[in-house]
Amino acid sequence: MSKKLLLIPGPTPVVDRILGVLAEPTVSHISPEMERDLKQALENLKKIVFTRDGQPFIVAGAGTLAMEIALLNIVDDKEKVLVVSQGYFGQRMAEICQAFGFEYHLLQSSWGKVVTVEELAGELKKHKYAVVVCTHVDTATGACAPVREYAEAVTVHQPEALFVVDGVCATGGIEERMDDWGIDVILTAAQKCLGAPPGLAIDVFSPRAMEKRKKMARVKAYYADIMRWLPVMENPNRYFSTPCVNEIRAFAEATRIVLEEGLEKRFERHERFAAAIRSGLRSLGFSTYTDETCLASTLSVLKYPQGLDDASFRKILYENGVVVAGGLGPTAGQVFRFGHMGNLTREDVIFAFDAIEKTLLSLGYEFSLGDGVETVRSLLVR
Numbered sequence: 001m002s003k004k005l006l007l008i009p010g011p012t013p014v015v016d017r018i019l020g021v022l023a024e025p026t027v028s029h030i031s032p033e034m035e036r037d038l039k040q041a042l043e044n045l046k047k048i049v050f051t052r053d054g055q056p057f058i059v060a061g062a063g064t065l066a067m068e069i070a071l072l073n074i075v076d077d078k079e080k081v082l083v084v085s086q087g088y089f090g091q092r093m094a095e096i097c098q099a100f101g102f103e104y105h106l107l108q109s110s111w112g113k114v115v116t117v118e119e120l121a122g123e124l125k126k127h128k129y130a131v132v133v134c135t136h137v138d139t140a141t142g143a144c145a146p147v148r149e150y151a152e153a154v155t156v157h158q159p160e161a162l163f164v165v166d167g168v169c170a171t172g173g174i175e176e177r178m179d180d181w182g183i184d185v186i187l188t189a190a191q192k193c194l195g196a197p198p199g200l201a202i203d204v205f206s207p208r209a210m211e212k213r214k215k216m217a218r219v220k221a222y223y224a225d226i227m228r229w230l231p232v233m234e235n236p237n238r239y240f241s242t243p244c245v246n247e248i249r250a251f252a253e254a255t256r257i258v259l260e261e262g263l264e265k266r267f268e269r270h271e272r273f274a275a276a277i278r279s280g281l282r283s284l285g286f287s288t289y290t291d292e293t294c295l296a297s298t299l300s301v302l303k304y305p306q307g308l309d310d311a312s313f314r315k316i317l318y319e320n321g322v323v324v325a326g327g328l329g330p331t332a333g334q335v336f337r338f339g340h341m342g343n344l345t346r347e348d349v350i351f352a353f354d355a356i357e358k359t360l361l362s363l364g365y366e367f368s369l370g371d372g373v374e375t376v377r378s379l380l381v382r
Helices: 016-022 032-048 063-072 088-099 117-126 147-157 207-215 226-234 245-261 263-283 310-319 346-362 371-379
Strands: 055-060 080-085 103-108 131-135 162-166 185-189 200-205 299-303 335-339
Touching: 016 245, 032 055, 032 200, 032 245, 055 063, 055 226, 055 245, 063 088, 063 131, 063 162, 063 185, 063 200, 080 088, 080 117, 088 103, 088 131, 088 162, 103 117, 117 147, 131 147, 147 162, 162 207, 200 207, 200 245, 207 226, 245 263, 263 299, 263 346, 263 371, 310 335, 310 346, 346 371
Parallel strands: 080 103, 080 131, 131 162, 162 185
Antiparallel strands: 055 200, 185 200, 299 335
């Protein structure tokens, strides 16, 4: 099979409607078509993260650039950052602080779990921070943090601190209410829950975060300086650096699809699919790596039953038409990561389980044929 079903934790499958826009002829970055689509993408982003007056930025780059943009534009030299880490990508945020010389403290959970609200509150009582940043869903561990409760803890214990959420594996698939919860920056990328092709770094700044940036004399960035991009976001006919025209237009279409489905329905679908997929995999002998108290609805990290080899399983599954991801860091070789976010359909899930069962048969693994397929089929009734 030349076409593979992409079930890694991003990029996620891109539906034909979005691919059709991506394939349209490239237009000028200051054309009426580009102006229309960029403006709509920005407005739709505000709806997706539930903000009235937040300022979105869409910039060519990856999620890591979105992380840099978030920090570089709100952290001054003499300020300290608290990084609340659930795993691999919390560590990356700490590395970004280190790279730019920002003082930081890393509050780290064990892999597969999350930092508790009590642990966060305890740290906020002991030390003062200008910025608190957390990963909503860690792509390596599948752990989903209690972001709303984190925001409440920051508001109670250090209301002057800015609260940043890394929503790369959550935004558009798991609820994030920027205004209601008191989030100052949400960062994400196009290719995860939003279902667009990779290539865009996305940040949404609250009025409070924008005010802080405007008061800063300088930041440790040029391309990542939001004040250089702000005129373009306010008026797409202005120029700073050539944007990814086709990707932005495709992303605008992706945001239309999100809003057409309805945010509440989309969040519920992600939860329902996650539960069905995990039930199906458990029926085949797999178990979840992530603690049951913090399972994300956007991806699952699965431990292999005894006798299954990671590399062999993923290789044959690929040949059967499905791509999943291996483990990162200490989980390498012990787990596989199954992404179930974005515009995934019931038919996609059933196809994936058929491929998983064919793979298990090829490997000589003993199980009841059809258990996985029938489990997900029954749980994902139309």
